């Protein structure tokens with residue numbers, strides 16, 4: 267059976283051209299700072315984001331963790347969204363391993379956090395409270411691109427309170443594409459930014475952490491401490507350089523396929539598409555079929571050759587990526603409709 271895998275844009279495999287770039291990579295020992303491909307990638311990336319320097323890291327999780335470790339001391343606090351990757355999906359490592367206290371503000375329907383609520387979370391200078399050091403946000407957030415205007419207000423608020431800012435831009439290039447701006451427009455003013463190569467950009471691994479030279483120097487020390495120093499890693503950096511060169515330019519296809527999928531499913535009974543989140547390469551939907559849980563629905567789709575992500579309790583996520591064309595979208599929509607139909611037959615059978 268031909269399987270369509272929409273669980274994440276991380277499932278992409280490197281293209282032949284990307285593999286060729288990896289094969290031909292010039293390499294050196296990156297712990298000594300001697301890998302020319304890594305050095306070039308760090309420079310290009312920092313330049314694209316309007317920052318002084320970059321640090322190639324193993325993953326988005328590591329990039330976020332290093333940023334927090336660098337900006338914030340043990341016993342100090344960061345403000346993050348309650349739906350953010352840092353808070354929800356990194357095992358709370360900044361707290362459990364880094365001794366950093368996370369103060370949480372709800373992410374609203376549009377992905378932003380209310381600036382008023384953030385301000386209320388900034389602790390007063392009082393012995394009862396962990397000192398607040400940083401505010402972090404995510405762009406895109408669950409597929410939603412967050413506007414340049416909001417990011418500016420976010421940074422302005424941090425500056426007013428002398429706080430650092432970190433941007434988790436795992437899918438920053440998707441955000442910039444959806445908002446028709448440059449990535450640097452969305453990163454202006456942030457003290458640090460991380461973005462991922464291994465998602466829509468299709469590399470086997472790798473993320474980039476960017477910031478000032480002084481920040482990157484410290485983050486580099488932390489990277490070594492957490493075992494993130496790699497050696498002839500130019501073989502992966504070459505894939506990332508290829509991705510910046512070629513894969514960013516094809517992201518519009520992913521946005522088009524996601525939009526097409528959301529449109530096809532919009533009026534289907536039994537599911538509700540979250541249109542607000544269908545602005546980049548993601549489609550989120552709720553399953554409202556009596557007697558069928560989200561997990562069961564995902565299982566049924568899986569049996570038909572469609573893999574999607576169950577995010578509970580009745581919510582599923584589909585992410586479009588390299589290799590998914592409008593043909594796969596047609597098949598995806600057909601499978602979903604077929605499974606819903608089979609559920610309703612079962613429930614009618616149950617009534618009799």
Ligand SMILES: Cc1ncc(COP(=O)(O)O)c(C=O)c1O
Nearest residue numbers: 325326327328351404434436462
């Ligand atoms: C918003 C966001 N931040 C960070 C990460 C972590 O990236 P990685 O899986 O490379 O650790 C992800 C991964 O999906 C993500 O979606």
